[in-house]
Amino acid sequence: MATRKEGGSSSLVQKFAAASTSESSRRSYAQDMRHFKAWGGKVPATAQMVAEYIAAYGGHLKAATIEHRLIAIHREHQDQGHESPCKSPLVKQTMEGxxxxxxVAPRRVRALLKEDLVEILVSVARQKPLKAARDKAMLLLGWAAALRRSELVALTVDDVVRHAHGVELQIRKSKTDQRGAGQTVFVPMAKSKDRCPVLALQEWLLLAGITAGPIFRQVSRHDYLVGEKGLTPQAVAQVVQAAVRVAKGEEVAATVAAHSLRAGMVTEAAMAGMPVSEIMGVTRHTSAATLYVYIRPVEKRRVRSLL
Structure with missing residues (x-):
């Protein structure tokens, strides 16, 4: 039976309290607080100060971005034992205004369909061999398995189980599985060898000499592997945007993000008539309503004229 120890117990409390929020969320909140303090904010802040802060950016930032910064300010006050100014009627009324x-319409990134993916893979192939192999594997695997960017960069060699006709990916933690119960996605081999995610993954691991640890890692401008750490989620967006920029130009590149891979797979599957239940089996959405954000535009285009 465990006994109470001074100091040690409090450090454990801090450890598990910190684990209640994902690492990416903590980084995001910290960035929001730096923005608030750079503007002139401080902790503890008054309701007037916070209201003036969000009003200053009301016409420049998306409502969702401002709301996220309010959450960061609220959490920072709670963590430091202060009353949160974000609960005040003044701040709430300003936000509503x-x-x-x-x-409050959210930004919708462009979905990269199969024909888009094939086009940008041509531009990727023009890169130096190691970087080309990595980017090809990232793009194809991210698209075929409808992976979120955090899931893609979290993959390790141990998370890949090879089968005769594809690979099974172990997703240890995701947006809808914060407690890490684990989920699996099967990625079948493609008919075309040139755009097969399974073969692209094998080629990348072989060329990079990766036998353990993170699958996707930094490649230097001289085309050699840099360290043993995995890429950051932001790196996925950079790879997607860089590939699209070369293939389709700057204007189109500005409309895509890492999520364009996941959105593209869902949209392509809906266009092919794949049942919602099968799509959810790949995307691991817990709600069909969320999935319909991508499917409904496809269904609307199928509406036939009654004239």
Whole structure:
């Protein structure tokens, strides 16, 4: 039976309290707080100060971005034992005014369909061999398995189980599985060897000499592997945007992100008539309503004229 120890118990409390929030969320909140303090904010802050802060950016930032920064300010006050100014009627009314004045429609990134993917893979192939192999594997695997960017960079060699006709990926933690119960996705081999995610993954691991640890790692401008650490989630977006920029130009590149791979797979599957239940088996969505954000536009395009 465990006995109470001074000091040791409090450090464990801090450890598990920190684990209640994902690492990516903590980084995001810290970035929001740096923005708030750079503007002139401080902790503890008054309701007037916070209201003036969000009003200053009401016409420049998306409502969702401002709301995220309010959450960061709220959490920072709670963590330091202060009363949160974000609960005040003044801050709530200011935020509601921003929503009404500028709208709350979320930004929808462009979905990269199969034909888009094939086009950008041509531009990727023109890169130096190691970087080309890595980017090809990232793009194909991210698209075929509908992976979130955090899931893609978290993959390790041990998370890949090879089968005769594909690979099974172990997703140890995801947006809808914060407690790490684990999920699996099977990625079948493609009919075309040139765009097969399984073969692309094997080629990358062989060329890079990776036999353990993170699968996707940094490649230097001289085309050699840099260290043993995995890439950051932001690196996935950079790879996607760079590939699209070369293939389709700057204007199109500005409309895509890492999520374009996941959105593209869902959209392509819906266009092919794949049942929602099968799509959810790949995407691991817990709600069909969330999935329909991608499927409904496809269904609308199928509506036949009644005239």
């Amino acid at each position: 921003i929503r009404r004045s500028h709208g």
